[in-house]
Structures are given as C-alpha cells and as structure tokens.
Amino acid sequence: MITGWTVQRVRGERVVFGKATVRRERAVSAKATVPRARHITSAAALACLTLLAACGGGITPLAPSTAPVPESRTAPVSNVPAGRPAVSGDLSPGVTDADLDALWARQLMVPVEGAEPSSLRNDYDAKRSGGRTHRAIDVMSPKGTPVLAADDGRIGRIGTTPIGGNIIYATDPDERFVYYYAHLDRHARGLQTGQRVQKGDVIGYVGTTGNAPANVPHLHFQVMLRGAGRAWWDGPAINPWLFFVYSGSANQ
Numbered sequence: 001m002i003t004g005w006t007v008q009r010v011r012g013e014r015v016v017f018g019k020a021t022v023r024r025e026r027a028v029s030a031k032a033t034v035p036r037a038r039h040i041t042s043a044a045a046l047a048c049l050t051l052l053a054a055c056g057g058g059i060t061p062l063a064p065s066t067a068p069v070p071e072s073r074t075a076p077v078s079n080v081p082a083g084r085p086a087v088s089g090d091l092s093p094g095v096t097d098a099d100l101d102a103l104w105a106r107q108l109m110v111p112v113e114g115a116e117p118s119s120l121r122n123d124y125d126a127k128r129s130g131g132r133t134h135r136a137i138d139v140m141s142p143k144g145t146p147v148l149a150a151d152d153g154r155i156g157r158i159g160t161t162p163i164g165g166n167i168i169y170a171t172d173p174d175e176r177f178v179y180y181y182a183h184l185d186r187h188a189r190g191l192q193t194g195q196r197v198q199k200g201d202v203i204g205y206v207g208t209t210g211n212a213p214a215n216v217p218h219l220h221f222q223v224m225l226r227g228a229g230r231a232w233w234d235g236p237a238i239n240p241w242l243f244f245v246y247s248g249s250a251n252q
C-alpha cells in the first residue's frame with residue numbers, strides 16, 4: 001500500500017504549493033472543457049494507467065471532528081423514479097435493494113462543472129497499488145474546475161489527509177449516504193463543517209492533492225452508506241457510475 005505512494009504524495013504537494021500551480025490555476029477559464037471518456041486520447045489512457053498506482057481504496061481519513069447525527073436508515077424509499085439502473089459488479093456487503101432505490105431517488109449530479117454522466121468511465125472496480133480496489137469514480141477535469149455538491153445535504157467533514165489530499169465528506173438530507181470528494185486543489189472559500197449545501201453548490205476545485213498523480217487532475221468521488229456501528233464516514237461503498245442523472249452545472 002505504501003509502495004509508490006510517498007513519491008506521488010511528494011509530487012502532489014510540490015504541485016499544490018508551487019508557484020507554477022498558481023499561474024496554471026489562473027489560466028483555467030470558466031469555459032474549460034471536460035474531456036469525455038468516449039474521446040479518450042493516448043495521453044488520457046496513459047493518465048489512467050498512472051492512476052493505477054494511486055487514488056485507491058484503503059482510505060484512512062482522520063477521525064471526524066463533527067459527525068452527522070446517527071439515525072436508523074433501513075426504511076424503504078417511496079417515490080423512487082422509474083428506471084433505476086442495475087449496479088455494475090458486486091454489491092458491497094450490507095448494501096440492499098432499498099439502498100439502491102434510495103440512491104436512485106437522490107438523482108445525483110456529476111460533481112464536476114461541465115462533466116456529463118455519459119462521459120464517466122467506470123473505474124470503480126479498478127485495481128490500485130497494494131491490492132486495493134478503487135471503489136470510487138474518477139472524474140477527469142482540468143485543475144481548478146469547480147467541484148459541485150452531487151446532492152443536497154450537509155457537509156460532514158472538511159480536511160486534508162495524506163492519500164485524499166484536500167477532502168470533503170458530505171451527506172444526503174437523510175444522512176443515509178456519505179459522499180467523499182478527494183484530491184481537491186482547495187476547498188471553496190468559507191465552506192464549513194455542518195453547512196447545508198444544495199445539489200450544484202461549489203464546494204471545491206479539482207486538483208492533484210494527496211496521492212493523485214501531479215499530471216492527472218481529477219476528482220475522486222465515492223458514495224458510501226453511512227457507517228453503522230462504526231465511523232459514519234467509513235460505510236460500505238456503492239458504485240455510483242450509472243446513478244448520475246444531471247451533468248455538472250454550478251448553482252449561480
């Protein structure tokens with residue numbers, strides 16, 4: 001797990017704090033285009049290979065300073081929109097059909113400005129270094145692109161970890177799900193733990209912090225059930241690949 005990781009982290013930090021980063025961020029315009037997976041270039045393919053050595057599961061975030069209020073979340077969901085997709089691959093232990101209905105009912109937004117659901121690559125089951133499995137979706141986008149709340153809910157934790165870099169944990173309104181955003185270049189100014197957010201609110205900016213390769217800015221986005229009987233931010237993961245409904249579009 002550690003092999004090949006320290007180097008990535010050092011590279012990430014150098015980019016994050018280097019003067020070159022500041023210049024590059026300013027060069028990213030609001031109209032920056034988001035690469036589509038169906039148009040993957042050889043450079044993008046190389047970037048994906050680079051990611052294999054980083055950006056994986058086994059995330060060990062710091063203990064939360066403020067946790068959402070635990071509640072029972074076993075109830076079925078009413079008014080589930082038609083067309084719930086099947087989940088690709090195996091379900092994590094503890095994830096039920098009712099949970100999938102509930103996640104589909106959230107009608108998630110791709111949490112990066114300009115990114116479309118059809119552009120996402122299913123790298124949820126991708127292998128990572130140290131025998132880890134990704135358990136998340138990487139949304140490739142230029143550094144500095146706004147990262148958006150995928151759902152309404154509450155910010156549960158804001159922090160910085162060696163692997164995730166600048167990270168955010170948020171919940172849906174019922175606190176049934178936890179959304180994890182990692183490798184942010186920076187958090188949105190003024191973002192606070194406990195703050196309510198709406199789908200499409202800017203909560204940060206795409207970057208390469210943590211163990212993300214310095215030349216592959218992306219958002220690492222993970223959906224989990226809220227942990228039961230253990231840390232709220234460390235429940236079983238769900239592949240959200242086919243559960244995005246809206247393209248990333250920031251609230252004004």
Ligand SMILES: [Zn+2]
Pocket residue numbers: 055056134136137138219220221
């Ligand atoms: Zn990732």
